[in-house]
Amino acid sequence: MKQIDARLMTLRALSDEASDIRISSVQIEDKLNAIMAELRFIVSKANLFPGIEDLEGRLNDTIAFFEDFLLKVRYAKELKGNVPFESFDQKRVELEHLLASLIEEDRGKI
Numbered sequence: 043m044k045q046i047d048a049r050l051m052t053l054r055a056l057s058d059e060a061s062d063i064r065i066s067s068v069q070i071e072d073k074l075n076a077i078m079a080e081l082r083f084i085v086s087k088a089n090l091f092p093g094i095e096d097l098e099g100r101l102n103d104t105i106a107f108f109e110d111f112l113l114k115v116r117y118a119k120e121l122k123g124n125v126p127f128e129s130f131d132q133k134r135v136e137l138e139h140l141l142a143s144l145i146e147e148d149r150g151k152i
Contacts, residue, residue, distance in 0.1 A: 067115050074112045081105050100140055107133050 081101050088098040111130055 063118070067118060070115050071112060074108050074115070078105055078108050078112075081108075094144075097140070097144060104133065104137050104140070 081104060085098055085101050085105070088094055088101070111133075
């Protein structure tokens with residue numbers, strides 16, 4: 043009877059952990075979708091500013107990265123894989139630098 047109780051406790055703990063992962067995954071998906079929407083908006087306005095084709099390409103690369111990352115989050119939500127947060131952190135830093143340089147370039151034109 044003790045073994046059954048121990049296994050039931052383990053099963054409940056694993057179920058709770060899986061539930062937490064699914065909830066977190068939904069929040070991550072929502073944030074990624076919001077980020078991608080903002081990046082797509084920026085790209086859609088990039089054609090208004092000649093000479094920033096490189097920026098547009100880099101933003102499109104970032105969007106593609108986030109789309110791929112979103113698929114990995116969805117896969118992890120089903121408990122079938124891990125989410126590579128290290129690569130996300132690296133891309134986040136790159137995006138922050140890219141947007142900061144855009145802001146600085148814009149300030150220089152004023």
